[in-house]
Amino acid sequence: MSPVGIPRNARNSVVHPSENDTSNMFGAKVNRPHETHENNGKIPLGQYIFERLLSCGTKTVFGVPGDFNLTLLEHMYSPKVIAGKLRWIGTCNELNAAYAADGYSRYTNKIGCLITTFGVGELSALNGVAGAFAENVKVLHIVGVSPSSFRTNAARFHHKVHHLIPALSDPNFNPPNHQVYFEMIRDRVSCSSVFLDNIEEACDQIDKVINDIYQSSRPGYIFVPADFPDMLVPTLNLDHRALISLTSAMSSLTVSQEDVSACVGLILQCLYKSETPAVIADVLCDRYDLNGMLNNFVEKYGLWSFSSAMGRSILNESTPYFRGCYNGAESAPNVISNIAKCDFIMHVGAVKNEMNTGHYSLEFKQNACVVEMHPEYIHISKPGSTHKFTGFFMTKVLERLLIELDTSKLQLSYPSCEKNEPEQEEMPQPGQSITQLFLQQQFPKIINPGDVFIVETGSFQFGVRDYVFPPNLKFVSQAFYLSIGMALPCALGVGLGMRDYPYHHISTLQESDLTAFDPKLILCLGDGAAQMTVQELTSFLRYKVPSEIFVWNNGGYTVERAIKGPTRPYNDIMNWNWTKLLYVLGDKDETDTCGTTLDNVSDLAKYFENFRDPHKKVIRLAEVVLSVLDFPEQLKIMAAACQH
Amino acid sequence: MSPVGIPRNARNSVVHPSENDTSNMFGAKVNRPHETHENNGKIPLGQYIFERLLSCGTKTVFGVPGDFNLTLLEHMYSPKVIAGKLRWIGTCNELNAAYAADGYSRYTNKIGCLITTFGVGELSALNGVAGAFAENVKVLHIVGVSPSSFRTNAARFHHKVHHLIPALSDPNFNPPNHQVYFEMIRDRVSCSSVFLDNIEEACDQIDKVINDIYQSSRPGYIFVPADFPDMLVPTLNLDHRALISLTSAMSSLTVSQEDVSACVGLILQCLYKSETPAVIADVLCDRYDLNGMLNNFVEKYGLWSFSSAMGRSILNESTPYFRGCYNGAESAPNVISNIAKCDFIMHVGAVKNEMNTGHYSLEFKQNACVVEMHPEYIHISKPGSTHKFTGFFMTKVLERLLIELDTSKLQLSYPSCEKNEPEQEEMPQPGQSITQLFLQQQFPKIINPGDVFIVETGSFQFGVRDYVFPPNLKFVSQAFYLSIGMALPCALGVGLGMRDYPYHHISTLQESDLTAFDPKLILCLGDGAAQMTVQELTSFLRYKVPSEIFVWNNGGYTVERAIKGPTRPYNDIMNWNWTKLLYVLGDKDETDTCGTTLDNVSDLAKYFENFRDPHKKVIRLAEVVLSVLDFPEQLKIMAAACQH
C-alpha cells in the first residue's frame, strides 16, 4: 500500500513511492541513506524516528516539506517504514498540519505528529500546538532545523541562514541564535522538548519526549538538524522497547501501593456514607483512556453521572444515569438542581478553567464530599478534613474502585431527578427561515450512535450543550482554547485517525457488533471559522476522507456580535459561493462531492430526512443560511455574563 | 467616507459606521466610550491609539476581532478617528493580517499595523511578524489581552481564561502567566514591546514602541488589556508630538557632527582616489527612505551601481550606470566581472545574510576600498586600515556626500562594462508548452514603469534576478525569510498602501507627470504558495484592490523538488480549478474578476499582448501551466550549491 495518498490531480505526475528518488537533480553531493540501511545494527536517525513513531501507534504524519526537513522526509521511503504503512499527509500550510495532528490524537489517543521546517513552518504551526497544550492533546511537533555544522561554525560562516531571525543587536556582525525558536516554546507550549545536538544521545532524547507526551498528555517538540537524519544510530532502543504506549509510559511511573490503598479506602468510606453520589466525567478521563472504565463504574453501580463541558461524550449519555452537562451556573437549570442534590462528587480527570467551570461557578451541596481525581494527585475534601494523595494513580484508583466497591454497602437513595422541560418544538411554516432554535431541535435527530461529531467554536456550539448524545458518539470540540479555524483541519486528522483505527471510539464487546455501526464524520462550523483554514478541504478530497460538513452562513462573526459591535463592519465577512468550493479545490467533475444551500426549514428538513440514505459522495457540504443576529439562548446568557 | 470597506455580500446587513453600536445586546454593563470623549482634555486610550496611528501615517489597520480586542476596535468609531479616515481591513485569519501589514509597510514605509486577540490570534500571526523582523519591516502588532484585573486577582479568580495556555506544572492549582506570549516574543521578533499595565504610563509606552519601530525598522508589540481602551488618558502626547515619522524618530537620535564630518571626509578621500567606484544599493536604503537620494547620487556623478538581491528596485535599473544585481558567486557572470573591476565599493544599507550575499561569497577587487553603511554605524576598510564610525548617521553622511562631492576631483575611468549576452530568444512553436525560460524572456515585457511587482518565494523568483526593471518599478519579495504564502496577503497590504499613498513609489519632480503612469499591482506566485493563504483573495474583492495575478501551476513544490525528492509525493499538491476561485470567494456574478488558464505559448503571448488593454475587471487571475520539473537555470545553480 502506498504510504501517502495519491493526488487525483491529473496534471501531476502521479508517483508511487520507491526507494529510488533520493538524489538531488543537479549533482549536489547527497547521501543515499538507504545504502547504509541496517549497517551493523545501525540505521539512519531519520528511519529511527519513523520506526519509533510507528511503534507508538502513529501511522499518519502531517506536515509541509521545506529545505530543512527534506532529509528527514526522505526516510519515510526506507523499506521498513514503507512496510510499516506510515502515511504522509501533506497539508496546505503548517497551522493546518498542527490542527490535523491534534485531531488525529483526539480521536486515536495516540500521538499526533506534524513535521515542519525551521522558523517559517514551525512558527506558522505554533497556535495549533498551543491549543493542544491548553487542551492536553498529545501532539509531537518535529522541526527540521539548520544543520548542526551551522551552529559550531556560526560566527565564521553561513551564520545568517534563511528562515532564521537575525540577532537583535548588530545583526550583520552578531551570529543569530539557531535555537531561538526552541527557546520560545520550551517550557511554554510543550511539556518536553529537545534540540538534538549530539547524535549519540539522540535516540534516548527522542524516546524521552515521546514518553513525556504520553505521561503528561501535552505536546512535545523535537528539533532535528538537517544533517542528522542521515547519521547512523543503533536500533537498540527499538529492540528494547518495541512499543511506547500510554500504558507503558504510565506504568514506568512509580506508584506507592500504600497511597493507592489509602486513597481507595477513603473514597469508599465516603461513598458508602453517601445517599446521592455523582460522578463528573472530565476531559482527562478521555486523555488517559479511562472512558470505558468510568462508564462501567457508573453503569455497574447505577450512579448519577454528569459530564463537564470539555468532557462531553466520555460517558454514554443515553443511560438512565446520565444527568447532563454540568458547567456551574452556566448549566441548564435542571442540571444545576440535580447536582445540588448530590452529597458525594467524584470529579474524574478534572480540568479547571473558566470555560469548563462556568466561569468558576461549580457549586456542590453543602457538606458534600468532593473527590477530585487528577493525573498526578487525588484530592478529597469531606466535612471536617481534606486529603491530598500525590502520585500518578488516577487509573489505578479507578480500577480498584471498580473491583472493590461492595454494592451491599451502598446506600443509594436518589430523589427523582429534574428533567429538562423540552421546549415546545417550533412548528415553522414551510419555506420559513432556519433559526438556531430550529437547528437545536432538529440537528440532534441526524446524529447516530457511532458518529463522530466535530463542532467548531462559534454560535452553534452553544446550543450543542443541551443535546443528549447517542451512545458511542465521539464529540470533538476545542472548548477551552477556542481558536477558530481549528475544527476543519482537526476533522481531517480525526478522519485519518478513523481510517487508521476503525471503530476506535466504539465500545462494544463483540467485534461483530461493529458492523451495525455506520460512523459518519459530521463537521459543523461557522462561515467565519471556515474562512480561516478553508483550503484544507482539498485534503479531504485528496485523501478521500468521508465527511458530512455543515457551514453556518450567518454573514460573519456572530459570537463576537453578541459581545460587542452587533452591526459593526469588523464583524462582517465576505459571502462565498460555498457550494462550489469543493469543485474549485479539486473535484473537477464533481463526482466525489456535492454542495447544497439550505435556506429554509423545508429544505433543511428534507436534507435531514435523507441524511442517512446511501450516496456515492465522499464529501457533502451543506451551506445553511441563518440570519446575522440569530443567537442561541445559551450564547445570550454567556454574553450577558461577559465582563470583558 | 467609510473607514471600512463595505462587503458586497448581499446577505450581510450592510452597515455604515456610526457611533451608535457600542452596546452589548444582552444587557451586560458596557462602557460607552464616546460619552467620555474629550473629557477634560482626556480621551479613551483606545481612541488615543488610533489617533496615534493616524499621526504616524498609518491609515489602514489589519486584523481579526476577538473577545479581548473588541473594546479596542470600538474606538475606531470615535468621531475623530472616523474623521481621520482610518480604515479597518478584516482579514480571513491573523497570519494573513500580519503579512498584509508587512506589505503595507513595505509599500508606504510607514508602520503597518495589525490587531489580533490574545493567544489564538497573536500566535497565528507570529510567523508573519518574524518575517518582518528578519527583513526589517516596520510592523506594529497590537494584541488585545485579558483585562488587567485578571492578573491582579489571578490566583483567586478567573485565572484560567480562554485563549491562555495553562501553567506547565499543576495547572489546576497554579495560575497561568498572562504575559507568557509577551515573554515569547520580547527581544526575539520585536525591537520594542510593551505589556500595558499602568494607564498613567500607557501613552508614553505606546509612543516609545512606535518611535523604536521607526528607528530600528523592525516590528514592535503593544499588549493592551481589554479594560484599558475605555480608560481616559491625556491628549498631551498627541498635542506635543503631533506626528511620528521616520524623520522625526531618526532626528531624535543624537549624532556627533564631528564623526559625520570625519566619516564624510574619509569617504571622499577614498572616492577621489578611485577610478572605478561602485555603489551597491541594499535593502536598508529602502527602509530608511534613502532611495531617492541614492539615485540622485549615482546619476549626478555617473557612478556604476549595483543592487543587492534584497535591494532590487531601489535604484533605477534603466540608467546607463546600472550594472545588475550583485549576489556574490550566485550573480550573473557579467555582474561578477563588472564588480571585480571596481576599486571602491560603497555598500549602502547593507544587510548580510546567506541570501543577500550569495552564501557569503561577496568578493571585491584586491585592495579595493569598501565603505559599508549601516543604520547605526559606518565601516570603512581601505588598504592598510579599517575605520568604524558609530552613530545613526547613514542618512546624514549620504546627504553630505551628495552636496560636498567635488566632481572636479573625481578621476573616474571605467573600463567598458560586460553586458549580459541576452540568451537567444526561444522561438517556440505555437501551441507548445510554456517553459520557465520562455516566461523569463517574455514576462519582463509586460512590466511597465510605475508598476508594483510582487513575487512570491518559489521557482519563478529565481529567474527574476536577471530582469532589468523599468524605472519607478517597486519590487516586493521576501528574499531572505522566504515564508511561502506571504506574497498574496502582502499584496493586499501593498494594494491598500497604494490606495492610501497613490504613486508613493514613483519619483518624479512634477506632480502632473504622475498621470502618465498607470501603476498595476502584479502578483506572481506558485500554486503551492498560493494554497497556503489563498482565502485572502476574497479581501481583494471585498476592498476592491485592483490586481493582476499570475499563478504558476506546476503541480507542487518545484523549488523543493530541485533540492530533494523530485518525484516524491510530499512535493505534490492538489490541482485546483484556479480560474473559478474568485467566483467562489465572492464574485457571484463574475463582474469584478476573471480567471484564465494559459497552457501554451500562443495563449500566453496573446494574454501578454493585450495585457495593458483597458478592461473593467478589478482582479484578473491567470493560471499558467508549467511542467512539474521545469526549473529556471538560476535555481539549478542554487540547488547544485546547496549543502543541506
Ligand SMILES: Cc1ncc(C[n+]2csc(CCOP(=O)(O)OP(=O)(O)O)c2C)c(N)n1
Ligand atoms: C484564531 C482566532 N481568531 C479570532 C477569534 C475570536 N473569535 C471567536 S468566535 C469568532 C467568530 C466566529 O464566527 P463564525 O465561525 O462565523 O461563527 P458564528 O459565531 O458566526 O456562528 C471569532 C472571530 C478566535 N477565537 N480565534
Ligand SMILES: Cc1ncc(C[n+]2csc(CCOP(=O)(O)OP(=O)(O)O)c2C)c(N)n1
Ligand atoms: C511557510 C513555509 N513553509 C514551507 C516552506 C518551504 N518551501 C519553500 S519553497 C516551497 C515550494 C513552493 O512551491 P510553489 O509555490 O508551488 O512554487 P514552485 O517552486 O513550485 O514554483 C516550499 C514548500 C517555506 N518556505 N515556507
